[in-house]
Amino acid sequence: MLSQLLPDVVWSDLWNATYETLYMTVISVVFTFVLGMLLGLLLFLTGRGNLWENKVLYIIVSAIVNVFRSIPFIILIILLLPFTKILVGTILGADAALPALIIGAAPFYGRMVEIALREIDKGVIEAAKSMGAKTSTIIFKVLLPEAMPALVSGITVTAIATVGFTAMAGFVGAGGLGDYAFLDGFQRDSIQVTAIATVFILIIVFIIQIIGDLLTKKLDKR
Numbered sequence: 001m002l003s004q005l006l007p008d009v010v011w012s013d014l015w016n017a018t019y020e021t022l023y024m025t026v027i028s029v030v031f032t033f034v035l036g037m038l039l040g041l042l043l044f045l046t047g048r049g050n051l052w053e054n055k056v057l058y059i060i061v062s063a064i065v066n067v068f069r070s071i072p073f074i075i076l077i078i079l080l081l082p083f084t085k086i087l088v089g090t091i092l093g094a095d096a097a098l099p100a101l102i103i104g105a106a107p108f109y110g111r112m113v114e115i116a117l118r119e120i121d122k123g124v125i126e127a128a129k130s131m132g133a134k135t136s137t138i139i140f141k142v143l144l145p146e147a148m149p150a151l152v153s154g155i156t157v158t159a160i161a162t163v164g165f166t167a168m169a170g171f172v173g174a175g176g177l178g179d180y181a182f183l184d185g186f187q188r189d190s191i192q193v194t195a196i197a198t199v200f201i202l203i204i205v206f207i208i209q210i211i212g213d214l215l216t217k218k219l220d221k222r
Contacts, residue, residue, distance in 0.1 A: 040113020116150035156212025
């Protein structure tokens, strides 16, 4: 039935493209969560009035985050091609897109982590410090649990942005639904292929949003 309605669509190619998009998204989001969390914690802790207050370090880390957040993703991919070639051994395929996806998304999420941590009531942190809690205890027992709903909401937004990044990465041979829509759809003048690839991307985005919203509500104890 579907083959008759959409004769231009090669379903095996579509499923393969969907798998590549999911692969790039999941791997990059995992690394983005870890690196972004580290960046966000470093920005927060070295900020004014916080546990590791260090103005110079804060300015350096903040500048790095701002620079990589400001570079358009398609340009970032091109700039990172030599690095990608050294790291992965190729500049084509889903694996080759991962360095740019992670480096592009981690600073964005890192800033969201910093904002989430700033929203925590200072009194809670001060109470933990007055009780003699170590820095590690404050981070893992106070900061992260208190900010977790916002952190999950932030990684949801980042994951959705990453799906969009994977589509752009397809224009430079990274594979995935973006590549499928461009090569099999646009270049072959097939509206069917472009439309079905778009629908699949939207489905992925909706699923990520639903999962993120459910987790955020479950973690939010207010």
